[in-house]
Amino acid sequence: MSVRVRVPTPLRKYTQGADEVNARGSNIRALVDDLEKQYPGIKERICDDTGKVRRFVNVYVNGDDIRFLQNLETSLKEGDSISIVPAIAGGR
Amino acid sequence: MTARLTPEQIERYSRQILVPDLGGTAQMHLREARVLVIGAGGLGSPAAFYLAAAGIGTLGIIDPDHIELSNLQRQILHATKNIGQRKVESAKAILTDLNPDVEIKTYPFRFDASNAAEIAADYHFVVDGSDNFDTKFLVNDIAVRLGIPFSHAGIVRLQGQTMTVVPGKSACYRCLFQAPPPPEEILNCQASGILGAVAGTLGTIQATEAIKYIVRLEDGLLTDRLLVYDAKTLKFREMEVGRNPHCVSCGAAAESK
Numbered sequence: 321m322s323v324r325v326r327v328p329t330p331l332r333k334y335t336q337g338a339d340e341v342n343a344r345g346s347n348i349r350a351l352v353d354d355l356e357k358q359y360p361g362i363k364e365r366i367c368d369d370t371g372k373v374r375r376f377v378n379v380y381v382n383g384d385d386i387r388f389l390q391n392l393e394t395s396l397k398e399g400d401s402i403s404i405v406p407a408i409a410g411g412r
Numbered sequence: 413m414t415a416r417l418t419p420e421q422i423e424r425y426s427r428q429i430l431v432p433d434l435g436g437t438a439q440m441h442l443r444e445a446r447v448l449v450i451g452a453g454g455l456g457s458p459a460a461f462y463l464a465a466a467g468i469g470t471l472g473i474i475d476p477d478h479i480e481l482s483n484l485q486r487q488i489l490h491a492t493k494n495i496g497q498r499k500v501e502s503a504k505a506i507l508t509d510l511n512p513d514v515e516i517k518t519y520p521f522r523f524d525a526s527n528a529a530e531i532a533a534d535y536h537f538v539v540d541g542s543d544n545f546d547t548k549f550l551v552n553d554i555a556v557r558l559g560i561p562f563s564h565a566g567i568v569r570l571q572g573q574t575m576t577v578v579p580g581k582s583a584c585y586r587c588l589f590q591a592p593p594p595p596e597e598i599l600n601c602q603a604s605g606i607l608g609a610v611a612g613t614l615g616t617i618q619a620t621e622a623i624k625y626i627v628r629l630e631d632g633l634l635t636d637r638l639l640v641y642d643a644k645t646l647k648f649r650e651m652e653v654g655r656n657p658h659c660v661s662c663g664a665a666a667e668s669k
Contacts (some may be wrong), residue, residue, distance in 0.1 A: 326649075329520065329571045330597075331603075366595070373591050375590040388654050405640060405651055407589040408566035408573060409545045409598065410575065410606055 321346055321396045325355065327404040334362040343402075348379060349392040351402065366404060384388040419441075421513065425467055438466060438627035443513075447628040448472040448535040450523050450551060452499040454611030455565050455618060456541030457489040463539075464507040464514045464621035468626070471507065472535060474519035475499040486608030523622060528554045537622045538562035541615060545592035552577065552585035557661045561625050563618040563634075568604055568644040572614040575634055575653060576621045581637035581663060583653040586661040610643045 325343050327335050335341050341359065345351030349371075352381070356363035368374050379386045380403040386394045396402075417425070428434050447468050449456045463471055477499050479490045484631045485500075485580065500518035506517055519531060521577060523542070532538060540551045545665050553561040553584055555562045556579045564585050565574040577584050592598075602650040621634055657663050 329569045339642065358414075374593075376593045378588065378651065383651060384523055385651070385654060388652075403649065403651060405573070405638065406567045407545065407548075407592060408571065409548055409592075410543050410567040410661070 321398050321399045321400070322336055323396055323398070323402055326401070327349070328404055328406055330406055330407075330408065331362055331365055331404060334359040334365070341386045345349065347390075347396055348386055348402075350379070351396060352392070363394065365406075378405045379403070380405065421467070423596060424511075424513075428466065433629060434627060441627050442467045442623070443469045445537070446470040446472065446535045447537045447539060447622050447626070448474065448532060449539045449541055450474055450547065451541035451543060452487070452489055453477075453504040453541060454486040454567065454606060454608070455482065455615040456539070456613045457487050457503075458615030459539045459541055459619040459622070460489060460503060460507060461510070462616055464511045464516075464624060466512065466619075467513055468621055470515045470535075472517045472519065472531070473500050473503050474521070474523045474531065475503075476520065476522040486606060486611045488608070488612070501578075511544045511585070512633075519578075520565055523550070525550060529558065532560055533558055535560060535605045537625050539615075539618045539622055540564050541618070545598065548585065549592060553661050555579060556584050556666075565618050567606055567611050567614055569639060570607055572610055572641045572643075573638055574614050574617050574641075575638045576625070578630070578633065578635055582633075583655040583657060584662040587656040587659045588638060588653045590660070606644065613641060613643070 322344050325338050325341050343351050343354045345354050352363055352366055365378055381394055382401055425439050429436055429439055445468050447463055449460045479494050479499055481495055489503045494643050498520050500520045504516045504518050528550055538555055538560055542548055559579045561578045576614050636653050638653050640649045661664055
């Protein structure tokens with residue numbers, strides 16, 4: 321499934337500044353792997369080394385938090401809109 | 413029993429008193445309200461300005477810092493002549509000029525675990541304008557424990573996020589993000605930058621939420637949703653935030669402590 325993924329400011333260094341990219345995957349897990357193939361290094365900003373989404377990052381499918389769906393197994397369909405939203409705090 | 417508004421106050425606040433959802437009753441609520449603004453910086457500046465302009469009775473401002481030149485592209489409470497002064501002093505002076513009705517209480521030190529509960533307990537609403545995760549999680553945990561609603565916001569570069577929390581009713585910041593990123597992964601303004609107007613947009617939303625809560629417009633608060641603002645595309649998106657029943661801050665187990 322080809323989906324649009326919104327990339328938050330802290331991750332844009334992996335996507336050459338792009339704030340929205342295309343990626344493929346039947347579910348979130350596959351999507352993250354596809355993002356990693358296209359933009360190496362991005363996966364470990366999203367998932368920890370056990371493969372779970374990090375505690376200061378949320379992933380949304382069409383505005384719904386995957387923690388309230390099937391987490392990484394949340395299935396995707398063509399045209400879905402994915403948002404990666406990390407905590408931000410600004411500072412000095 | 414609070415005294416009636418003076419003719420001068422009615423004139424000063426006439427443009428908001430005229431708003432059907434507000435009126436004189438709202439103005440009385442505002443005058444009786446106490447709002448704490450954490451940080452007299454990028455977010456705190458616009459928030460404090462609009463809260464003072466609206467006639468909040470008591471505005472608490474807590475910030476340990478002195479004004480630096482690089483602050484001035486966004487921290488609009490302060491001016492070039494104030495460089496070197498304590499931010500809370502500069503804030504108090506300019507806000508008093510804007511609206512002498514407001515009692516400004518200043519705390520020229522950091523909001524931290526040693527003082528947070530004691531200070532926050534004096535207020536009806538907290539605007540978190542802090543610039544680091546430790547403070548943001550502390551604000552959440554204290555506010556939840558004390559039952560004080562607050563506005564959370566975070567900004568970097570051309571992006572911002574904000575959410576309002578009404579403890580006991582809506583999701584808290586830890587329902588959204590359980591823990592902060594490790595220090596080496598944090599993108600802060602000094603390293604990454606921030607456009608002043610982005611801070612302005614978010615801080616103004618925070619003041620709006622504080623005012624709405626105080627004047628009892630609670631149905632429309634920005635609760636259980638995170639507003640994500642992308643200034644580059646001028647788009648606002650909303651992400652749902654569900655209350656986490658196992659939340660270490662507001663979950664059932666935490667409440668019974």
